[in-house]
Amino acid sequence: MDFLEAITPFLAAAAAVLAAVVLGWVLRRLAARALRKVPQVHEVTRKARGPLQAVLAVLGIRIALGATARDAAWFPPVDYVLVLALIVSLAWLLVAVLSIVETVVLRHYESSSRDNRRARRLKTQIMLARRVAVAVVITLALASVLLTIDEVRALGAGILASAGLISIVAGLAVQSSLSNVFAGVQLAFTDAIRVDDVVLVEGEMGTIEEITMTYVVVQSWDERRLILPSTYFTSTPFENWTRRRSELLGTVELDLDWRVPIESMRIRLREILDASELWDSRTGTLQITKATDGMVRARILVSAADSGALWDLQCLVREQMVGFIQSRFPEALPRQRWEAVPLSSAAPAVIPAENDDAGHQPRDGRLFTGSPEAERRGADFRGPGDDALNERESRTVS
Numbered sequence: 001m002d003f004l005e006a007i008t009p010f011l012a013a014a015a016a017v018l019a020a021v022v023l024g025w026v027l028r029r030l031a032a033r034a035l036r037k038v039p040q041v042h043e044v045t046r047k048a049r050g051p052l053q054a055v056l057a058v059l060g061i062r063i064a065l066g067a068t069a070r071d072a073a074w075f076p077p078v079d080y081v082l083v084l085a086l087i088v089s090l091a092w093l094l095v096a097v098l099s100i101v102e103t104v105v106l107r108h109y110e111s112s113s114r115d116n117r118r119a120r121r122l123k124t125q126i127m128l129a130r131r132v133a134v135a136v137v138i139t140l141a142l143a144s145v146l147l148t149i150d151e152v153r154a155l156g157a158g159i160l161a162s163a164g165l166i167s168i169v170a171g172l173a174v175q176s177s178l179s180n181v182f183a184g185v186q187l188a189f190t191d192a193i194r195v196d197d198v199v200l201v202e203g204e205m206g207t208i209e210e211i212t213m214t215y216v217v218v219q220s221w222d223e224r225r226l227i228l229p230s231t232y233f234t235s236t237p238f239e240n241w242t243r244r245r246s247e248l249l250g251t252v253e254l255d256l257d258w259r260v261p262i263e264s265m266r267i268r269l270r271e272i273l274d275a276s277e278l279w280d281s282r283t284g285t286l287q288i289t290k291a292t293d294g295m296v297r298a299r300i301l302v303s304a305a306d307s308g309a310l311w312d313l314q315c316l317v318r319e320q321m322v323g324f325i326q327s328r329f330p331e332a333l334p335r336q337r338w339e340a341v342p343l344s345s346a347a348p349a350v351i352p353a354e355n356d357d358a359g360h361q362p363r364d365g366r367l368f369t370g371s372p373e374a375e376r377r378g379a380d381f382r383g384p385g386d387d388a389l390n391e392r393e394s395r396t397v398s
Helices: 002-034 041-068 075-112 116-147 150-154 156-161 163-173 175-190 262-275 307-328 372-380 384-397
Strands: 198-201 204-211 215-220 225-229 248-256 279-292 295-304
Touching (some): 002 041, 075 116, 116 175, 116 204, 175 215, 204 225, 248 307, 262 279, 262 295, 295 307
Antiparallel strands (some): 198 204, 215 225, 248 295, 279 295
């Protein structure tokens, strides 16, 4: 009889754990049935399976031990541990529920609306709200754990009395961190940037990949990540290409010869755009924007639904137009021209030389060589160290 009484609490705890597993499975099936319209519902509800079973198991064990072993000497410390475990598991479950709510809302909105801008705005705000809620839940769970300790509860009045001084000291210590937190909240709810926005920061073009409470992650076109503090986007000018709408305009420029057939190029451009799924049918024009330096510049303006589609569309139009000109109008390819001028027409006029004092025309116009007078002038311009050379030249002239 004593053995049966000794193992009764353990049997009751095991039965409670088994009941928690069964009840958790039933609740998960009910949640999956209620969320059957959500894509990949099993992956969504799987997030809460562990915390739900932990809450039910701890709660069942505590109830079972309270009913079968309340008078035992080991019950108070075990019950205290169970209380702490229940607080932690409840916080875990709330965090999982917040993640499930975020996933369900975002997937429902994305499947029921074509407004990409509103979807990105809602995604940004829900992600940040979920992070704030998770921080609040963890803080409350930690405070609840501390309040279960009698010594901490006794110090509560003193802590509240010194809260003003502590808040001032803490504010000074984490001033930059708090400014980033408030900047993150401001970014999420003022609609300055959103997840998947196309931005130009620090000379880099990229998309907003993640917005946290303290920093923003920008993914560049080559899949690098720029980690910028939230205060950067509230204190530094930057370009947001998709703030009002996700649709974008892009240009393709071609430098061609003056003999390029403009109308044929316009017809070919229309054929390329009509056959492409990347074009959103808003803008597709071709204009000559420059006609200098021996070439004309054709600018093609196209539009697409987002930045990725626009880039692919620009590359497609450029490749197709270059191939079209190469195969159909090779004379329109850019080239440079030179004009050959005949030598007879470019020969300089001969200016007759003036006669000297004796009426004779000089045979050579050189200054220091070619005649006795020139040689004497050259000797006069030589330095004192050239006396030997001057003497030889004098003998040669005489």
